[in-house]
Amino acid sequence: MDIRERILQAAARVYAQHGFRGATTRLIAIEAGVNEVSLFRTFGSKAALFEAMMQSHSASLPVPELPERPVDPQAELIPWCSLLLAHMRQWRSIIRKSFGELEERPEAAVVMCEGPNCAALALTAYVTRLQAAGLADETADVSTAVSMFISSMFGDAVGRDVLPPDAFPQPVEDAPAKYVNVFLRAVGALGVGDVVPLRAAQTADDRRAVAQ
Amino acid sequence: MDIRERILQAAARVYAQHGFRGATTRLIAIEAGVNEVSLFRTFGSKAALFEAMMQSHSASLPVPELPERPVDPQAELIPWCSLLLAHMRQWRSIIRKSFGELEERPEAAVVMCEGPNCAALALTAYVTRLQAAGLADETADVSTAVSMFISSMFGDAVGRDVLPPDAFPQPVEDAPAKYVNVFLRAVGALGVGDVVPLRAAQTADDRRAVAQ
DNA sequence: GCTGAATGCAAGTAGTTACTTGCTTTCAAC
DNA sequence: GTTGAAAGCAAGTAACTACTTGCATTCAGC
Structure with missing residues (x-):
C-alpha cells in the first residue's frame, strides 16, 4: 500500500x-x-x-438490494435491515464526529447521506411494489414511514454503543426483526392480529460489528 | 444576572x-x-x-404531558409531538456536539437522554392506556414502535437544519402530524383505510425554533 | 471614610499545534 | 555504479492553548 x-x-x-x-x-x-x-x-x-x-x-457504499418481485416481505426485509444496520455501524464513529462538525465542515453531509438516502430510495420502491402486488395498504404514507424507519436505523447504529442501554430496549440480535415488523404494520403489510414471529437474522458481520 | x-x-x-x-x-x-x-x-x-x-x-426538561384518559389519539398526540420536536430543536446544536464527543465525555449522555427517555416513558404509558380503552391493538409491539418514534423525532430535530432537504421529505409544518399518523398505524390505533386527515399543528414556539 | 471582597487588566509560563527548512538516507531505474 | 525521486530526521517558527501571577479598580457594608 x-x-x-x-x-x-x-x-x-x-x-x-x-x-x-x-x-x-x-x-x-x-x-x-x-x-x-x-x-x-x-x-x-x-x-x-x-x-x-x-x-x-464516499466511494464505498455497498447497500444491499431488495428483490424485484416481492413475495414474503418479512423474510426479505429482515436480512436487508440487518445488513443495513451492520453497514451503518461500521461508520458509526466517523458519522458521529462528522455530524457534530457539520456546521463547520458541511462537505461531510453528502458523504454521510449517500448510504441512508440510497437505502430509503430502495425501500420506498420496494414498498411501492408491495402495494402493486396487493401486499401493502395503498393508503399508507410510505414516504413518512420509510423516513422514520431510516431514522430509526440511523439512531440504532449511531447510538447503541454510546447511550445507556435503556435507550434501546430491543437486544441487538432481535432489533432488525422488530424494526421491520413495526414498519410493515405501519404500511399495512402485516394485518392486525397477524401472528408476528420474531425472526432473528443476525449475520456474522453483525456480530463482528457489535463486538468491536 | x-x-x-x-x-x-x-x-x-x-x-x-x-x-x-x-x-x-x-x-x-x-x-x-x-x-x-x-x-x-x-x-x-x-x-x-x-x-x-x-x-x-439538565435541570430544564419540561416535556409536555399526555392526557390520563385518552379520547382522540390523533388530536392528543400531534400537539404533543410538535412540542417535543420544538423542545429537542432548542438543543440541537448542543446535542450534536455532545453526541460526537460522547466517547471522550460520556457524562453528557445522561443529560442528553433524559428528555427523550422521559418522552418515551410517557408515550408508552399513553399507548398502554389506548390499548386498555380498546383504541389500540393489543398485539402491537409498543416498546419498539415507541423507540422508533423517538428515534425519528431525534433525527428530525437534530438533522433537519444540517442535512440536505431530501433527507426529510415532510415539510416542517406537516411533520408532526405525519409522524403521529404513521406511529398510530404501527400500534393499530388507526384502522387500515381510515381517513387520515392531515392536521397541521404548528405552534408559535415551533415556528420560532425553526426560524432561528 | 474605611475595609474587603469581587472583578478587571497586563503580562507571562509552559505546552501544543500546523507547517517549514535543510539535510541525510534509501532504493529502484538506467 | 550513478542518478534522482521519495522518504526520513532534527530542528525550528509562529500562533494558540489553558492557566497563573501581581496589581489596580470598583463598590457595597459597616
Whole structure:
C-alpha cells in the first residue's frame, strides 16, 4: 500500500476517535507509520488531507438490494435491515464526529447521506411494489414511514454503543426483526392480529460489528 | 444576572457552536463579557466549567404531558409531538456536539437522554392506556414502535437544519402530524383505510425554533 | 471614610499545534 | 555504479492553548 493510502486510512481512524480538531497531524503520522513531514509533502495541509479522506470514503457504499418481485416481505426485509444496520455501524464513529462538525465542515453531509438516502430510495420502491402486488395498504404514507424507519436505523447504529442501554430496549440480535415488523404494520403489510414471529437474522458481520 | 450564570450561558452558546475543543476559554469569556481570569477564578478549570454547564442544563426538561384518559389519539398526540420536536430543536446544536464527543465525555449522555427517555416513558404509558380503552391493538409491539418514534423525532430535530432537504421529505409544518399518523398505524390505533386527515399543528414556539 | 471582597487588566509560563527548512538516507531505474 | 525521486530526521517558527501571577479598580457594608 502506498504512502498516500496509508495516511488516508490512518486519518480516518484517528478522525473517528478524536474528531477534526483532535486528529492532530502528529497522531495521524504515527498511526500511519510515516513521518509527519511526509504527510504535508503528500497533501499540503491538514484541511486538504481531510477533504481527500472524505472523497475517498464516499466511494464505498455497498447497500444491499431488495428483490424485484416481492413475495414474503418479512423474510426479505429482515436480512436487508440487518445488513443495513451492520453497514451503518461500521461508520458509526466517523458519522458521529462528522455530524457534530457539520456546521463547520458541511462537505461531510453528502458523504454521510449517500448510504441512508440510497437505502430509503430502495425501500420506498420496494414498498411501492408491495402495494402493486396487493401486499401493502395503498393508503399508507410510505414516504413518512420509510423516513422514520431510516431514522430509526440511523439512531440504532449511531447510538447503541454510546447511550445507556435503556435507550434501546430491543437486544441487538432481535432489533432488525422488530424494526421491520413495526414498519410493515405501519404500511399495512402485516394485518392486525397477524401472528408476528420474531425472526432473528443476525449475520456474522453483525456480530463482528457489535463486538468491536 | 451574576457572573457565574453569565459564564455558564456563554459557555453553552460557544460550546454549541464549536464543541469542547473549539470552545476556548478566551471565546467564552468574550461571549460572556467578562475577563478570562474571572472564568478561572469562578470555576477553576475549563473541565470544571463544562461539568457545571452540563449539570445546570439538565435541570430544564419540561416535556409536555399526555392526557390520563385518552379520547382522540390523533388530536392528543400531534400537539404533543410538535412540542417535543420544538423542545429537542432548542438543543440541537448542543446535542450534536455532545453526541460526537460522547466517547471522550460520556457524562453528557445522561443529560442528553433524559428528555427523550422521559418522552418515551410517557408515550408508552399513553399507548398502554389506548390499548386498555380498546383504541389500540393489543398485539402491537409498543416498546419498539415507541423507540422508533423517538428515534425519528431525534433525527428530525437534530438533522433537519444540517442535512440536505431530501433527507426529510415532510415539510416542517406537516411533520408532526405525519409522524403521529404513521406511529398510530404501527400500534393499530388507526384502522387500515381510515381517513387520515392531515392536521397541521404548528405552534408559535415551533415556528420560532425553526426560524432561528 | 474605611475595609474587603469581587472583578478587571497586563503580562507571562509552559505546552501544543500546523507547517517549514535543510539535510541525510534509501532504493529502484538506467 | 550513478542518478534522482521519495522518504526520513532534527530542528525550528509562529500562533494558540489553558492557566497563573501581581496589581489596580470598583463598590457595597459597616
